[in-house]
Amino acid sequence: MRSSSEWLRLFDHLIFSSEVRLIKPDPAIFLKCLQALRVKPEQALFIDDRDANVETAIALGVCAIKYESVPQLATNLKALQFPVLPPSL
Numbered sequence: 001m002r003s004s005s006e007w008l009r010l011f012d013h014l015i016f017s018s019e020v021r022l023i024k025p026d027p028a029i030f031l032k033c034l035q036a037l038r039v040k041p042e043q044a045l046f047i048d049d050r051d052a053n054v055e056t057a058i059a060l061g062v063c064a065i066k067y068e069s070v071p072q073l074a075t076n077l078k079a080l081q082f083p084v085l086p087p088s089l
Contacts, residue, residue, distance in 0.1 A: 013037055024048070025056040034062075045082070047073065 001008070001016070008014060013036050015029070022029035034041060041061030048054050049067045057064035065076045074084050 024050070025052040027056055027060055030057055030060050030062065034060075045080070 017023045046057040046064040054064045
């Protein structure tokens with residue numbers, strides 16, 4: 001996947017469950033991500049469509065949003081004062 005998905009190059013760091021042998025919502029994978037990014041939980045933003053994953057992130061102190069739709073996500077991000085691009089025409 002690393003070599004065949006060009007869009008992955010947009011990210012500074014990637015963690016794949018298969019490589020670290022952990023899966024969400026196990027708190028250990030969230031902690032591994034925070035450690036790899038060298039950020040504290042309160043400095044991170046997590047977006048996912050599964051309640052269990054969002055709940056784990058919140059329990060660890062990470063700002064987390066449950067994804068339900070693009071408009072809802074944009075509203076949530078704007079509320080956090082996160083820059084949101086206008087929808088493409």
